[in-house]
Amino acid sequence: MKLSDVQKRLQAPFPAHMVSWKPASFNAERTRAMLLAHVDARAVQDRLDAICPDDWRFEMEVVQGAATPTIKGRLTVLGVTREDMGEASEGCSAPYKAAASDALKRCAVQFGIGRYLYDLPRHWVDWDDARRAPLHMPDLPEWARPDHERSPGGAHLVQAMEQLRYELPEDLDLQREVYKHLKAALGSIHPVTNNPGRAA
Structure with missing residues (x-):
């Protein structure tokens, strides 16, 4: 190399x-x-x-x-x-x-x-x-961010992966923090709609 x-x-x-x-x-x-x-x-x-x-x-x-x-x-x-x-x-x-x-x-x-x-x-x-x-x-401007942070939910996923780098934290508050970032990331990729006429 x-x-x-x-x-x-x-x-x-x-x-x-x-x-x-x-x-x-x-x-x-x-x-x-x-x-x-x-x-x-x-x-x-x-x-x-x-x-x-x-x-x-x-x-x-x-x-x-x-x-x-x-x-x-x-x-x-x-x-x-x-x-x-x-x-x-x-x-x-x-x-x-x-x-x-x-x-x-x-x-x-x-x-x-x-x-x-x-x-x-x-x-x-x-x-x-x-x-x-x-x-x-x-x-930071968009060009000064890595590619994965320019996509929807990317920043939340990075935060969650950093916290899961070694193992799931035992502390309940930290687990909630990980869950919050993952939920926010998924919500950015697949936003929830409130249209009652749409199938879930």
Whole structure:
């Protein structure tokens, strides 16, 4: 298997629930924030494990003398190696771990993993500075969603399958949550009609 054989799978959009948003800048009053979309390093690792589980590796080294904790990462996928630097954000409690995650994600972008997120339009949203959180999250456009989420009920099915990934949860509330998503998905595919003249 060559890198060119799996390029489309590497570049495919992530499920919407795996995409997070973080503030990149604020207005002067800190009542509005510009949010950037991103995925975490675990999502990148899961993507690589799903596509080439035995043929990728990530190496890193600490960059000595850097003003902020910095890691040089080296990601090799199917014999092809790409390098990039990762930095920890200000105030991070585990700066070198954060820098390593950043380096992995930056290297992965060079293979096309999550690169589409850079093409998203800028999203300015209302910001609650006391909670350090946006008042609402942006929606991803259709083109930034995987194929199965563009079909009726797809997002609900993904949520249900994620919860059933290992086993049916023992917790009754979680079982109800799974049932709710499945019911919503089936309802989207086969909507119920209230026409009494129609046979059930």
